[in-house]
Amino acid sequence: MTNSIIHIFLALVMPPLLLGVIGKTKALFAGRVGAPFLQPYYDILRLLHKGTVFSTTTSWVFRAGPIVALATTAVAALLIPFGAHPAPISFTGDMILYAYLFALGRFFTMAAALDTGSSFEGMGSAREATYSCLAEPTLFFALITLSRLSGSYTLSGMLVNINFSVWMHTSAALLLLVGGMFIVLLAENCRIPFDDPNTHLELTMIHEVMVLDHSGPAFAIIQYAAALKLFVLGAFFVHLALPYSTGNALLDWGLFIISMLELAVVIGVVESVMARLRLIRVPQLLVAATILAAFSTLLVIR
Amino acid sequence: MSFGMKTFYNGTSFKRSDIPVPDNDTFFQGVLDAITAGWRVCSYFGVPTADGATLYCVMSARAGSGILGIAATTVGRTFPSLASLCPQLHLFEREIAEQCLTRPEGHPWFKPVRFQKPLCEGKGFWSETDGGGLTPAVMDFYRVEGDEVHEVAVGPVHAGIIEPGHFRFQCHGEEVFHLEIALGFQHRGIERALIGGPTPRTVHEMETIAGDTTVGHGQAYCMNMESLGGVFASPRAETVRGIALELERLANHTGDLGAIAGDVGYLPTASFCGRIRGDFLNMTALLCGSRFGRGLLRPGGIGYDCDAALVDELHKRLQAAREDLAGAVGLLWDSPSVMARLEDVGIVTAADAREIGLVGPAARACGLNRDVRRDHPFGIFRISQIPVITATTCDVAARTLLRWLEAERSLDFIDEQVQHLPRGTYRNQMKEIAPERCAVALTEGWRGEICHVALTDDRGRFERYKIVDPSFHNWNGLGLALRNQQISDFPLCNKSFNLSYCGYDL
Numbered sequence: 001m002t003n004s005i006i007h008i009f010l011a012l013v014m015p016p017l018l019l020g021v022i023g024k025t026k027a028l029f030a031g032r033v034g035a036p037f038l039q040p041y042y043d044i045l046r047l048l049h050k051g052t053v054f055s056t057t058t059s060w061v062f063r064a065g066p067i068v069a070l071a072t073t074a075v076a077a078l079l080i081p082f083g084a085h086p087a088p089i090s091f092t093g094d095m096i097l098y099a100y101l102f103a104l105g106r107f108f109t110m111a112a113a114l115d116t117g118s119s120f121e122g123m124g125s126a127r128e129a130t131y132s133c134l135a136e137p138t139l140f141f142a143l144i145t146l147s148r149l150s151g152s153y154t155l156s157g158m159l160v161n162i163n164f165s166v167w168m169h170t171s172a173a174l175l176l177l178v179g180g181m182f183i184v185l186l187a188e189n190c191r192i193p194f195d196d197p198n199t200h201l202e203l204t205m206i207h208e209v210m211v212l213d214h215s216g217p218a219f220a221i222i223q224y225a226a227a228l229k230l231f232v233l234g235a236f237f238v239h240l241a242l243p244y245s246t247g248n249a250l251l252d253w254g255l256f257i258i259s260m261l262e263l264a265v266v267i268g269v270v271e272s273v274m275a276r277l278r279l280i281r282v283p284q285l286l287v288a289a290t291i292l293a294a295f296s297t298l299l300v301i302r
Numbered sequence: 303m304s305f306g307m308k309t310f311y312n313g314t315s316f317k318r319s320d321i322p323v324p325d326n327d328t329f330f331q332g333v334l335d336a337i338t339a340g341w342r343v344c345s346y347f348g349v350p351t352a353d354g355a356t357l358y359c360v361m362s363a364r365a366g367s368g369i370l371g372i373a374a375t376t377v378g379r380t381f382p383s384l385a386s387l388c389p390q391l392h393l394f395e396r397e398i399a400e401q402c403l404t405r406p407e408g409h410p411w412f413k414p415v416r417f418q419k420p421l422c423e424g425k426g427f428w429s430e431t432d433g434g435g436l437t438p439a440v441m442d443f444y445r446v447e448g449d450e451v452h453e454v455a456v457g458p459v460h461a462g463i464i465e466p467g468h469f470r471f472q473c474h475g476e477e478v479f480h481l482e483i484a485l486g487f488q489h490r491g492i493e494r495a496l497i498g499g500p501t502p503r504t505v506h507e508m509e510t511i512a513g514d515t516t517v518g519h520g521q522a523y524c525m526n527m528e529s530l531g532g533v534f535a536s537p538r539a540e541t542v543r544g545i546a547l548e549l550e551r552l553a554n555h556t557g558d559l560g561a562i563a564g565d566v567g568y569l570p571t572a573s574f575c576g577r578i579r580g581d582f583l584n585m586t587a588l589l590c591g592s593r594f595g596r597g598l599l600r601p602g603g604i605g606y607d608c609d610a611a612l613v614d615e616l617h618k619r620l621q622a623a624r625e626d627l628a629g630a631v632g633l634l635w636d637s638p639s640v641m642a643r644l645e646d647v648g649i650v651t652a653a654d655a656r657e658i659g660l661v662g663p664a665a666r667a668c669g670l671n672r673d674v675r676r677d678h679p680f681g682i683f684r685i686s687q688i689p690v691i692t693a694t695t696c697d698v699a700a701r702t703l704l705r706w707l708e709a710e711r712s713l714d715f716i717d718e719q720v721q722h723l724p725r726g727t728y729r730n731q732m733k734e735i736a737p738e739r740c741a742v743a744l745t746e747g748w749r750g751e752i753c754h755v756a757l758t759d760d761r762g763r764f765e766r767y768k769i770v771d772p773s774f775h776n777w778n779g780l781g782l783a784l785r786n787q788q789i790s791d792f793p794l795c796n797k798s799f800n801l802s803y804c805g806y807d808l
């Protein structure tokens with residue numbers, strides 16, 4: 001029970017901090033002081049205080065977009081185990097729900113974007129649809145590999161199962177998986193090299209261009225949902241890359257928080273040292289991620 | 303071969319009666335022949351008359367001779383369009399139609415340029431359209447028809463904090479078939495305000511033609527005023543002007559390098575260059591108190607003298623900025639992800655560039671070896687030359703590399719000049735400007751060739767003062783660079799040209 005409360009508390013409160021850490025890391029590389037760690041929280045609060053403008057050409061779909069995106073991500077947050085602690089909700093086959101909750105949220109974000117009738121948002125939706133369907137196979141190959149390794153069909157079972165000795169036995173497969181999933185993590189969360197969350201150039205954006213017409217509280221929800229998505233997918237990735245556990249419940253929570261912050265720093269470093277890909281090259285990298293994950297599946301199945 | 307033109311050197315003036323005024327056929331054939339022989343149009347404009355206009359064409363000979371030529375002809379309400387034979391004339395002809403109400407017969411793309419009122423009384427050609435041809439970007443755009451073709455309209459309100467312009471893309475998926483650019487939102491009526499000048503305000507108007515090219519346009523204006531007034535700037539003044547011009551180039555090239563890095567999401571160079579650009583602007587402020595060089599160039603010399611301590615300080619800051627810039631820009635060439643993003647994007651072939659008459663870094667990145675500082679030297683550049691850099695790959699990477707190499711040459715130049723600053727007066731007294739004369743001044747601003755033509759009337763006032771900003775030549779280059787490119791590469795291509803909206807709109 002205590003663990004479930006801590007789980008929900010972390011999922012609700014911590015996500016924007018990751019964005020703050022990424023921002024700070026990038027600022028350090030650029031030789032700047034950077035915004036405070038808590039800036040994303042301030043931004044969300046500021047947006048919540050504003051009014052919302054709805055275009056008269058939009059329908060209920062446009063308003064549903066942000067809410068469905070947040071709701072699906074929040075449910076996904078309940079399915080994923082944080083650190084060594086199992087998730088509050090867990091049942092056989094929950095990983096399929098996990099994968100398609102994101103798809104549902106994405107569908108509504110894209111539908112809301114198309115609802116505005118803007119040419120920019122249409123382009124953004126087209127890009128998002130293309131890239132997400134290329135990212136999906138990687139996730140499923142990863143899930144197959146993990147369930148094969150653990151013999152479990154629940155997210156908690158397959159992810160908590162990974163520990164140091166599993167790594168020792170199947171290091172090649174897991175290494176491939178870490179590579180593939182990191183690429184998917186960056187792509188799904190619209191980070192550099194796939195998308196630049198800080199750009200203001202609507203012609204080059206993917207995710208940001210789809211939410212151009214949202215404002216005020218609706219936009220705050222979108223920003224928060226995006227941070228939560230990074231947190232949830234990050235938690236999945238941290239299981240693969242940093243499978244430490246101590247056995248002590250409190251220490252494990254601390255370890256999880258530190259691992260997530262480390263992940264944010266790594267993302268910040270990646271964003272600082274490389275430029276964006278040309279959009280035309282993005283599918284190639286995503287296919288590469290799929291191939292990495294497919295080989296890891298081959299390695300554990302043979 | 304001068305094709306019946308009056309030939310002269312940059313920065314000189316001559317009697318208006320010396321300008322040959324052949325009949326129409328000889329004039330237009332002469333312009334065509336000159337362009338075929340490799341001459342280039344610097345300026346082509348009209349002066350309205352009671353029943354038509356007098357057209358003046360200023361051309362520059364092939365590199366090496368340093369010769370400029372001018373000819374004129376009188377036309378009625380129509381004149382034959384040469385745009386389909388010489389694409390570099392196409393905007394000039396539209397501008398003549400808009401300003402002087404004389405129609406270029408057979409113009410392939412007859413539309414307003416700036417949506418401005420004509421310089422003479424009368425109705426424009428586009429009065430039937432909504433807005434009377436006076437509302438920017440209200441016109442028919444080129445359209446590609448087809449099931450999967452879609453149109454994307456960007457602007458005039460821009461996502462970043464820059465000037466307004468409207469861009470209309472015809473796309474097939476992510477691929478751009480055609481880009482049409484509509485400007486005119488920044489039109490302030492500078493040329494109209496200059497008629498009857500110069501007034502005490504004129505020099506300030508010159509400095510704000512394009513705010514980031516204050517020194518470039520100021521230099522051209524000062525040259526015209528000095529040649530019309532028979533005054534010379536002292537060597538000391540010419541040297542400081544040269545330093546200011548190169549500082550302006552450095553500041554803007556640095557800013558552009560940072561902006562290009564920012565557009566591809568490469569943070570370190572973007573942040574460092576933003577700061578270093580400020581360092582160069584502050585060096586200009588050291589000379590005159592204004593970061594953009596306002597008040598520095600004045601007809602007859604410079605507005606402020608500089609003492610030895612100031613020169614030392616400038617030298618010191620320059621050394622520091624050079625090291626910083628080399629470090630920041632070096633990161634670009636060392637990052638494969640950045641180079642992959644820049645290479646083979648936004649190519650304008652050398653043939654196209656020559657055809658549409660590109661100038662400045664945009665032309666040199668296509669391998670065209672043209673630079674006013676060498677081809678038509680003015681001021682300090684008559685004594686101290688800066689090597690001309692060209693690149694061959696014609697893409698965004700070439701335009702980026704070229705900016706860095708030019709910045710290096712400019713740093714060397716300033717370094718040399720501050721160590722041997724001539725002594726003497728910094729400002730000579732201006733005299734009244736002469737009546738019935740024509741003066742032409744070309745300078746190499748950081749965007750490229752700036753051309754100012756002054757025609758004075760019998761009282762020594764401007765009858766017409768024609769300004770051509772390099773952006774006027776180059777906007778078409780951006781349109782061509784986008785052909786068959788990804789629409790997502792537009793911001794990057796745009797940044798690699800970094801053209802002026804207000805310099806075009808005047």
